[in-house]
Amino acid sequence: MKRVYVNEEWCLGCHLCEYNCAFANSGMDDMAEALKGKKIFPRIHVEENDRITFAVSCRHCEDPICVKSCIAGAISKRDGVVCVDQDKCVGCLTCVLVCPYGALAPNENGIMQKCELCLTNSFGEPACVSGCPNNAIVYESRDEVQTEVDPDGRTLYVGD
Amino acid sequence: MSIDFLYPEFEVVRNMDRCITCRVCERQCANEVHAYNERLDKMVSDESKCVNCQRCVSLCPTRALKIVKSDCKLRENANWQNDGIREIYKQANSGGVLLSSMGNPKELPVYWDRMLINASQVTNPSIDPLREPMETRVFLGKKNVKPERDESGNLICKVPPQLELDLPVMFSAMSYGSISYNAHASLARAATEMGTYYNTGEGGLHEDFYQYGPNTIVQVASGRFGVHEEYLAAGAAIEIKIGQGAKPGIGGHLPGSKIVGDVSRTRMIPEGSDAISPAPHHDIYSIEDLRQLVYSLKEATEYKKPVIVKVAAVHNIAAIASGIARSGADIIAIDGIRGGTGAAPTRIRDNVGIPIELALAAVDQRLRDERIRNNVSLVVGGSIRSAADIVKAIALGADACYIATGALLALGCHLCRTCQTGKCNWGIATQRPELVKRLNPDIGSRRLINLLTAWKHEIKEMMGGMGINSIEALRGNRLMLRGVGLTEKELEILGISHAGE
Amino acid sequence: MSKGVHFVTGKLWRDECLCFFYFQNGKGESKMKKEGQVRIPSGCAIAAVISTEGKKISGGLVAEAMRPMHDRSNGLGGGFAGYGIYPDYKEFYALHMFFDERATRKDCEAFLKERFEVVHAEVIPTRKIPAITDEPIIWRYFVAPLQSKVAAMQVEEEEYVVRAVTRINTEMNGAYVFSSGKNMGTFKAVGFPEDVGIFYRLEEYEGYSWTAHGRYPTNTPGWWGGAHPFTLLDFSIVHNGEISSYDANRRYIEMFGYKCNLQTDTEVITYILDYLIRVQHLTLEEAASVIAAPFWSTIDRKTDLNDKEKHIYLRTLYPSLLITGPFSIVMGFNGGLMALNDRLKLRSMVVGEKDDKVFIASEEAAIRTMEPDAENIWAPSGGEPVVVRLKEGVQI
Known part of the structure; x- marks a missing residue:
């Protein structure tokens, strides 16, 4: 499956991915109109310290803990993509608590939102990827199997 | 020295209607031209540091930026052109040899542009590189060796x-x-x-x-x-x-x-x-x-x-x-x-x-x-x-x-x-x-x-x-x-x- | 080409052969450059025949072969080269020469006598016909280099002859050597080739091998020396085409003492072949692989590694002697012929056989004129040399 991968070596910490994400999910045609004068709530976040910058977004885990934790049944996995049904979300933030990557964050109204690979908005493919100036964020299938396991031995994430 | 006489060469023109204060210009300018002013909630510029490399222009997601040559000019003088005067100011400030990079920007003749290339018409055919081999190896x-042969006459x-x-x-x-x-x-x-x-x-x-x-x-x-x-x-x-x-x-x-x-x-x-x-x-x-x-x-x-x-x-x-x-x-x-x-x-x-x-x-x-x-x-x-x-x-x-x-x-x-x-x-x-x-x-x-x-x-x-x-x-x-x-x-x-x- | 230009050209030949010539264009006088001062593209017809058993062939046969290809020429040049035509003088270099006037001839003869023993000198017999006019003075000399002079120059005898010919053609205004081989001769003129054959009484010559050429220059004063074949020693070249590599080839070959006075393809091709074969000692086939080299893609695919190595070697060593653009050439030499097309085969050329004879021509019609029952007619591929030699043991 194609996923969004971030290569820390090339991430410049320019934060353009955050703005492209916010714009892509704004439903508007013009970026200035969509974002000017507004605080943005992107679904990808650049984590940084003095040496390292790294964009974080949902990994669409093989066995997503967020799905299991959702008390309202609002998070589900469809065709490999972990999605939020905002009508069902009650804003309890349990998913934020359990996500080991910190990939989830609520929107300006406290309702959960997360990266759904821009598959349902007008972009059709991840806006963070197409807008990244240094190919630090890529959208691809990878051959090597990558597995991450949490301290309890639970498989969190399997890349393909 | 209190005055260096060097005035900004470029102007940063920011279209405030388009700027979304994403600060990518600020983050990407190693010359520290751009900054976010929290009190004003606006991006501001220090143009004196700008070298016109256009990094900010190319990364600005809303195309809010352009860099233009400043029209703040010294009085016209065909002999003492702006660059020449600036160089004198620089040397008077520093006492040093002027340094530059990349190629000669002066208006020397470019002979490539004064030479034109031929093409075949009628008397011999032009060749279509999409249909025929075209070699660039x-x-x-x-190449100054004379061919030699072995005893059986083959070229060595x-x-x-x-x-x-x-x-x-x-x-x-x-x-x-x-x-x-x-x-x-x-x-x-x-x-x-x-x-x-x-x-x-x-x-x-x-x-x-x-x-x-x-x-x-x-x-x-x-x-x-x-x-x-x-x-x-x-x-x-x-x-x-x-x-x-x-x-x-x-x-x-x-x-x-x-x-x-x-x-x-x-x-x-x-x-x-x-x-x-x-x-x-x-x-x-x-x-x-x-x-x-x-x-x-x-x-x-x-x-x-x-x-x-x-x-x-x-x-x-x-x-x-x-x-x-x-x-x-x-x-x-x-x-x-x-x-x-x-x-x-x-x-x-x-x-x-x-x-x-x-x-x-x-x-x-x-x-x-x-x-x-x-x-x-x-x-x-x-x-x-x-x-x-x-x-x-x-x-x-x-x-x-x-x-x-x-x-x-x-x-x-x-x-x-x-x-x-x-x-x-x-x-x-x-x-x-x-x-x-x-x-x-x-x-x-x-x-x-x-x-x-x-x-x-x-x-x-x-x-x-x-x-x-x-x-x-x-x-x-x-x-x-x-x-x-x-x-x-x-x-x-x-x-x-x-x-x- | 208008008659006016014809007229002025001929007049000029006598008056000031190596200067600009002038013609009225209605608005006043304008300058037009002569062959050698400017490069003139041309199309052409070629034909050749050889008897591998060394049997005598009349020059009239090959002259007639040019008749069906009349439209491939435009009357501004035709010529022939015959091999084995001077059996009585076969040990001597036969110099065929044009002179603009008697005084030039006298000067040139003095020059020759300082360097050669002249065993026989005569006017080349011609026939007055209306189709050929304004002829220069045409002579031939059978000569042997003075050995003391050859020794003093410390060069091979052939190189000595080449240098003398080059000097006359470069430095002596109004004199031009248009043939310099042993037991062979070139005959050429401004006119249609079939008329040139009649003019030179070619039916009176017999040789084992002949080449012929009709010229279609696009823009020329039509100078007799500019007609083909072009020769150097016993190499003679007839060529149809306009090569695009000309100046690359010329500037390279001129490094080795050649002077491209005529600025024609034929001249430079002759020098290239002379250099590769006589100076660099390549075989005919190797020389063909230099001037019409196989494409790299072809070489890269070769499975015969020795052959592959040889081609890489030749292309690495002689890149500037690759000839591009259209050409079909027949090179005559003592003992044989080689026909070669450019590597894309942008000019027509066919080969046919009958008994001991091999025929080569731009069009099959020419071959059929020489031999109505010719067999095995085929078109060689681009870059594929066709080498025909006298059978072993045949003495001329």
Whole structure:
């Protein structure tokens, strides 16, 4: 499956991915109109310290803990993509608590939102990827199997 | 001194209707032009620091920015132009030699633009490169051997060492230090993919790049930085750098601020020390000394690699080239006055040397007159800007061209001409890790490959138009060129007729 | 080409052969350059025949062969080369020469006598016909180099002859050597080739091999020396085409002492073949592989590694002698012929056989004229040399 991968070596910490994400999910045609004068709530976040910058977004885990934790049944996995049904979300933030990557964050109204690979908005493919100036964020299938396991031995994430 | 008399050259024009204060301009400007003013909730600029590299312009997601030349001007004066006055102010402030980067920006004649290319009509057919083979393969090296045969009469197929190029373009010398690790990686990978060569310049070869050795020309300059046995053995050819077009008569300069980490290790000099190459090679004070260095290098590499001698195009270039052709060198590289550099004294860059077109024409003709054109191949650089320039250079008599500025442009260089500051926002002419990482070699090498691929197509198109299906038949084929707007003397030196003749 | 130009051309030949010539264009006087001062493209017809058993063939046969290809020429040049035509003088170099006037001839003869023993000198017999006019003075000399002079110059005898010929053609205004081989001769003129054959009484010559040429220059004053074949020693070249590599080839070959005075393809091709074969000692086939080299893609695919190595070697060593653009050539030499097309085969050329004879021509019609029952007619591929030699043991 194609996923969004971030290569820390090339991430410049320019934060353009955050703005492209916010714009892509704004439903508007013009970026200035969509974002000017507004605080943005992107679904990808650049984590940084003095040496390292790294964009974080949902990994669409093989066995997503967020799905299991959702008390309202609002998070589900469809065709490999972990999605939020905002009508069902009650804003309890349990998913934020359990996500080991910190990939989830609520929107300006406290309702959960997360990266759904821009598959349902007008972009059709991840806006963070197409807008990244240094190919630090890529959208691809990878051959090597990558597995991450949490301290309890639970498989969190399997890349393909 | 309280007033420096230097006023901002550029203005940052920000369309406030479009600016979304994403601050990418601020984050990406190593010159610290942009800043976010929290109180105003607005982006603000300090234009005095702007070098017009356009990094902010290209990354601004809402196209809210443009950089324009400031129209704040001193009073018009045909003799004392703005630049000249600014330079005086600078020197009065600093007491120093003016430094500049990249090629000569002055309005010297560009002869490439005064030469036009022929095409076939009626009397012979043009050839369609999409339907017929069209060859751009070139061998660089000595061709002056007489065929010999074994006892059964078969040719003994031995030629002096040659460089084989899939197209007559190579990346010219740019040292690791003057440009970044990622820029070198991009060049090395593109050269390998395209079947041509890149040149280490005088800064040695980073250990990570020995794998690209078969497509690498290793340079030996007057400073001998990073030169050792494995280095010589690693490359496909060795280039002795006598001079370069941007600064004939002086050696390379790399400020200590760029001599950090791997650069220092690769050059084999202490961190932070300025790398100032001597003006001459102190073992070459004459042409016979050159011969000794050529043969020393050949001895060191068992006569397996061609030796290139690179010189700047200066007044007596034809005679100099003749001397080099008799020195044992396999290839002569000539760099014209418009050639680029990471740092050169402004006065030298702008006033010393001659245009490559005239140098090439004079050298090619002289070597033929002396019947030694076969002793050497001829490579020219010093502002080759397009496939058309290449076709014209080959038709004048070059075997291949060197490009460097063109390659940097492909990597994102915007010719702001401030390489010497080490703050290249494009990750090219810098050693600051946070800037170097801005040039991802996956992107850089792809862009270089695209450029050469496009040029190769264009070269083939123009060759096909002339009814020529191999680059070999274009070399020195001056009948394929006509001059426009040139004097008798210029035509005579170029060895071409005027258009209409 | 208008009659006016014809007229002025011929007049000029006598008056000031190596100067500009002038013609009225209605608005005043304009300058037009002569062959050698400017490069003139042309199309052509070629034909050749050889008897591999050395049997005598009349020059009239090959002259007639040009008749069906009349439209491939435009009357501004035709010529022939015959091999084995001077059996009585076969040890001597036969110099065929044009002179503009008697005084030039006298000067030139003095020049020759300083360098050669002239065993026989005569006017080349011609026939007055209306189709050929304004002829120069045409002589032939059978000569042997003075051995003391050859020794003093420290060169091979052939090189000595080449240098003398080059000097006359370069430095002696109004004199031109148009044939210089042993037991062979070239005959050429401004006119259609079939008329040139009649003019030179070719039916009176017999040789084992002949080449013929009709010329279609696009823009020329039509100078007799510019007609083909072009020769150097016993090499003679007839050529149809316009090569695009001309100046690359010329500027290269001139490094080795050749002077391309005529600026024609034929001239430069002759020098290239002379250089490769006589000076560099390549075989005919190797020389063909230099001038009409196989494409790199073809070489890269070769499975015979020795053959592959040889081709890479030749292309590496002689890149500037690759000839591009259209050409079909027949090279005559003592003992044989070689026919060769450019590597894309941009000009027509067919080969046919009958008994001991091999025929080569731009069009099959020419071959059928020489031999109505010719067999095995085929078109050689681009870059594929067709070499025909006298059978072993045949003495001429």
